[in-house]
Amino acid sequence: FGGIPGVPVGAEWEDRQDCSSAGVHRPLMAGIHGTKKSGAFSIVISCHYKDDKDFGDTIYYTASGGRKRWSDSCPPKRLRLGPQIFDQQWSDRGNEALVTSRDTGNPVRVVRSHKVLSDFAPAEGYRYDGLYTVESAWKEKNSKGLDICRYKLEVSCSLDHGALIRLMSCHRGFQVNLPCPVARSQIPIASHLPSP
Numbered sequence: 001f002g003g004i005p006g007v008p009v010g011a012e013w014e015d016r017q018d019c020s021s022a023g024v025h026r027p028l029m030a031g032i033h034g035t036k037k038s039g040a041f042s043i044v045i046s047c048h049y050k051d052d053k054d055f056g057d058t059i060y061y062t063a064s065g066g067r068k069r070w071s072d073s074c075p076p077k078r079l080r081l082g083p084q085i086f087d088q089q090w091s092d093r094g095n096e097a098l099v100t101s102r103d104t105g106n107p108v109r110v111v112r113s114h115k116v117l118s119d120f121a122p123a124e125g126y127r128y129d130g131l132y133t134v135e136s137a138w139k140e141k142n143s144k145g146l147d148i149c150r151y152k153l154e155v156s157c158s159l160d161h162g163a164l165i166r167l168m169s170c171h172r173g174f175q176v177n178l179p180c181p182v183a184r185s186q187i188p189i190a191s192h193l194p195s196p
Contacts, residue, residue: 032094
């Protein structure tokens with residue numbers, strides 16, 4: 001869990017293979033890496049579900065599962081990203097992992113893809129955007145009336161605020177609303193001012 005030594009927030013890769021080789025998100029296709037027992041180590045936000053919402057320091061993430069896996073052609077072909085046709089289940093491996101992370105409070109590494117429909121997405125490739133905690137998990141209906149498992153993730157207080165500010169400040173028209181205020185002791189004192 002946590003950051004990968006030698007990989008700073010804002011590190012970028014051309015493709016999923018390079019991101020995997022760096023150890024930030026191991027799976028080449030799955031959006032969630034983890035197990036029910038251990039929890040989630042990392043997620044990739046790729047906007048494969050229309051219900052995903054990315055507000056920078058807060059992410060509403062749709063879980064995995066329920067998609068059509070095979071084409072209707074003869075012979076059928078494996079679909080890389082078929083439409084959702086079934087209800088999502090908590091029992092899906094990745095979904096269970098994120099529920100465990102909610103329960104344990106362990107941080108989850110977040111990688112954003114250039115495919116995300118968000119002002120916080122990189123222009124190209126994949127970018128490591130630091131640690132987030134899973135605050136809540138619930139089920140709701142999507143626009144097709146199918147069950148989807150949803151998660152709310154918040155940027156972790158353990159993330160270096162300077163790195164987050166630099167990361168977020170490069171995005172269009174957004175202001176950073178940090179959920180963890182900077183401690184008063186971290187504010188530099190103006191020593192040149194006269195004593196009261």
